[in-house]
Amino acid sequence: MLEAHNLSAERGATRLFSDLSFKVGTGEALMITGANGTGKTTLLRMLAGLSAPAAGEIRWRGQIVKPFDPRLRGAVAFAGHPIALKDELTAEENLAAAAALSGEPASPDAVRSALEVVSLSRQRSLPARVLSQGQRRRIGLARLTLVRRVLWLLDEPVTALDAAGTALLARLVGEHVQTGGLAIAATHTPLILPQVRLHSLALA
Amino acid sequence: MNTAAPVPAPASLADSALPAGGIFAALRWSLVRDLKVAMRSRSELGVQLLFYIIVVSLFPLASNPERTLLAAIGPGVLWVAALLASLLSLPRLFAGDYGDGTLEQIALSPHPLEALVSGKILAHWLTAGLPVTLLAPLLGIQYAMDGESLAVLAAALLIGTPILSLLGGIGAALTLGLRGGGSLLALLILPLYVPVLIFGAGAVEAVRAGLGATANLSLLGAGLLVAMVGAPFAAAAAVRIALD
Numbered sequence: 001m002l003e004a005h006n007l008s009a010e011r012g013a014t015r016l017f018s019d020l021s022f023k024v025g026t027g028e029a030l031m032i033t034g035a036n037g038t039g040k041t042t043l044l045r046m047l048a049g050l051s052a053p054a055a056g057e058i059r060w061r062g063q064i065v066k067p068f069d070p071r072l073r074g075a076v077a078f079a080g081h082p083i084a085l086k087d088e089l090t091a092e093e094n095l096a097a098a099a100a101l102s103g104e105p106a107s108p109d110a111v112r113s114a115l116e117v118v119s120l121s122r123q124r125s126l127p128a129r130v131l132s133q134g135q136r137r138r139i140g141l142a143r144l145t146l147v148r149r150v151l152w153l154l155d156e157p158v159t160a161l162d163a164a165g166t167a168l169l170a171r172l173v174g175e176h177v178q179t180g181g182l183a184i185a186a187t188h189t190p191l192i193l194p195q196v197r198l199h200s201l202a203l204a
Numbered sequence: 205m206n207t208a209a210p211v212p213a214p215a216s217l218a219d220s221a222l223p224a225g226g227i228f229a230a231l232r233w234s235l236v237r238d239l240k241v242a243m244r245s246r247s248e249l250g251v252q253l254l255f256y257i258i259v260v261s262l263f264p265l266a267s268n269p270e271r272t273l274l275a276a277i278g279p280g281v282l283w284v285a286a287l288l289a290s291l292l293s294l295p296r297l298f299a300g301d302y303g304d305g306t307l308e309q310i311a312l313s314p315h316p317l318e319a320l321v322s323g324k325i326l327a328h329w330l331t332a333g334l335p336v337t338l339l340a341p342l343l344g345i346q347y348a349m350d351g352e353s354l355a356v357l358a359a360a361l362l363i364g365t366p367i368l369s370l371l372g373g374i375g376a377a378l379t380l381g382l383r384g385g386g387s388l389l390a391l392l393i394l395p396l397y398v399p400v401l402i403f404g405a406g407a408v409e410a411v412r413a414g415l416g417a418t419a420n421l422s423l424l425g426a427g428l429l430v431a432m433v434g435a436p437f438a439a440a441a442a443v444r445i446a447l448d
Contacts, residue, residue: 048312050448051448052448068311068312068317073313078308080305082304082305083305084309085304086300087304088240089244097233097237101233101315102314103315127244
């Protein structure tokens with residue numbers, strides 16, 4: 001269970017949001033919507049433990065977590081706007097490196113099946129540099145399935161994905177949430193998630 | 205389009221505690237990955253080494269080609285060029301990972317960030333400091349330096365260049381995401397390099413004066429130990445600040 005209590009954020013002198021409180025429990029998803037510049041990414045980065053809120057607190061499983069808290073680092077899969085791929089490494093190498101970084105090294109077979117899930121088996125030994133934006137996004141999805149984390153934080157996950165990719169994303173998020181995970185996504189295009197307890201939060 | 209491929213069954217969604225292998229697994233992860241990335245962009249490494257070779261080779265051309273003069277300025281020139289070569293390669297230590305979002309993943313990893321940063325600094329030394337050290341005796345010949353001076357120069361660089369990478373790592377992390385970070389990095393880091401330069405170049409001078417290089421090399425070694433203990437923590441703290 002992730003709780004936010006009276007969170008507020010400032011960017012320079014302007015206040016992005018204040019007194020924001022919400023709860024996301026196991027098996028639930030939260031969609032954060034809002035116009036550009038309303039603080040969606042800032043909120044996600046706070047929840048990931050990358051930056052500190054100007055005021056308020058974040059609780060993970062009932063305990064207050066500060067930025068870079070080890071308890072949160074072991075639970076969060078953060079998919080930020082840059083997709084965190086090394087251009088020089090192949091799709092396979094990128095995924096294997098991401099799995100090892102998360103503390104659970106993946107076997108080559110596991111990496112391959114993760115790439116198969118996102119329909120990138122043929123591109124597995126291509127350097128990430130030559131992949132399209134949508135394909136890079138799909139590797140980001142493969143990383144989410146490979147690095148098993150409870151709390152998914154997704155920043156604009158639909159960007160650059162085609163219709164099939166968007167459907168795949170919705171399916172993966174749905175399955176994740178139904179198997180006891182939590183998902184929080186900041187997005188302009190709402191994901192269609194049937195059979196999921198979906199909360200929404202509009203920032204203004 | 206095979207969108208119906210089965211998702212691997214979730215083994216466990218429990219929070220992972222501290223990963224197995226501890227700090228050495230973390231250090232190895234970033235060392236291996238950074239070396240792999242560096243090897244795939246070898247041309248960049250080549251350019252930096254070529255810069256070092258050219259800077260060192262310019263001085264004998266520009267000054268009086270008298271053997272005693274060259275032998276006197278040689279160690280200083282080689283050290284200054286090593287400093288500049290280190291500085292030139294520092295931005296790639298964190299900037300690449302910062303730009304493509306990998307640094308966020310590194311900072312959010314359950315591995316200790318200090319160990320991951322140490323691995324990156326070690327990779328930087330292996331691709332920047334070590335080649336400079338290995339080339340120095342060869343380039344020193346242009347300065348009519350004798351065998352003993354060349355050996356001491358190489359030893360001093362071997363101990364001194366890791367200090368440059370360690371201190372540079374702090375500067376590179378502190379200047380992440382700043383506009384004009386490269387020139388700011390030079391202003392920030394070059395003064396910190398001065399003691400290394402003095403003791404490093406001084407080691408060869410001491411040998412030429414018949415004093416022996418032990419004192420200078422010991423001081424460099426002490427500096428290296430202090431930097432090895434302190435720099436990873438400072439650089440990791442700076443990375444966290446840069447991401448905030």
